[in-house]
Amino acid sequence: MSKSSRTGFMVLAIFCLIMVQTLSWAASSQDAVAGQGPMVAQEKTTGQPDDGNDRSWGGQNALYVNIPQQAFVPLDSATTYEWASNNYVYPTASGTWFGAPLTLPAGASLHGVRFFYYDNSSSDIRFLIEKYTGVETPATAHLLDGYSSGTPGYTSKLFTLDPYETIFYGSSTPDVASYVIWVSLPNSSTMFRSARIFYKLEIPAAPSTATFTDVPTTSPYFQYVEAIRDAGIANGYGDGRYGPDDYVTRGQMAIFISRAVGMGRGY
Secondary structure: OOOEEHHHHHHHHHHHHHHHHHHHHHHHOEEOOOOOOOOEEOOOOEEOOOOOOOOOOOOOOEEEEEEEHHHOEEOOOOOOEEEOOOOOEEEOOOOEEEEEEOOOOOOOEEEEEEEEEEEOOOOOOEEEEEEEEOOOOOEEEEEEEEEOOOOOEEEEEEEEEEEEEEOOOOOOHHHOEEEEEEEEEOOOOEEEEEEEEEEEOOOOOOOOOOOOOOOOOOOOOHHHHHHHHHOOOOOOOOOOOOOOOOEEOHHHHHHHHHHHHOOOOOO
16 A cells, blocks of 8 residues: 555545534534424535535535524513424514524634525514624624515525625634524514524635745645644644655554544543
8 A cells, every 4th residue: 555645644634624523513403394293303414505405515515504493592581482383483472583503613604594484474584693702892793684575474585695704703802703693583473493504614714824844835735734733633743844745654644533533432
């Protein structure tokens, strides 16, 4: 068997890291399916935000994760609401806002969201995605602000973000950020089921300076070497070199893959 260079293995390590993130989100994603009884696990699938068709991973395709109505809580604790037999939620009196946290992998790009709802009211449902930055008095940014229209009954509506939002949670107190999805149901003739979030896992943007002396900013491997170094997968030799053309032993391979996929004991 031929030996692999550290650069070639770097690409494999990044692929493993992204696929593990994909699978972990698939395991945690759930959605209620109308007419199919109770909540069932909904595997995260690939698809373009504008068509919803399933596609293979990679390229220009977007991943999606479903946030079910059970994750949404009323903004006003005094709000009374009920669940329909098909797992849609609706307010029993005056309308209110329902909110749920939006948590995607840091560095992912948020492309859009499709809301699944029921509308038989002359008052429109309102949909928001907000970003809060800061601690004591967070600054609020509206990433999405849209409405339902007409009285279509059971339906869904897609909203896309232009430009896309890169998810960033901050690394210090002043720039700590969080994201929340809001749905405003004006009355009992409006119901909500879930929000389907479309996003892409991205390789982090390359820094302005190089960490390793043998992988300069002009190297075609620069962005990727910096990405796995930032993720703690490979840290170089300790003397400032990465060794992009050096061979990878089976022992080093085990270390890189274990770090990339976050392996731990099964007990």
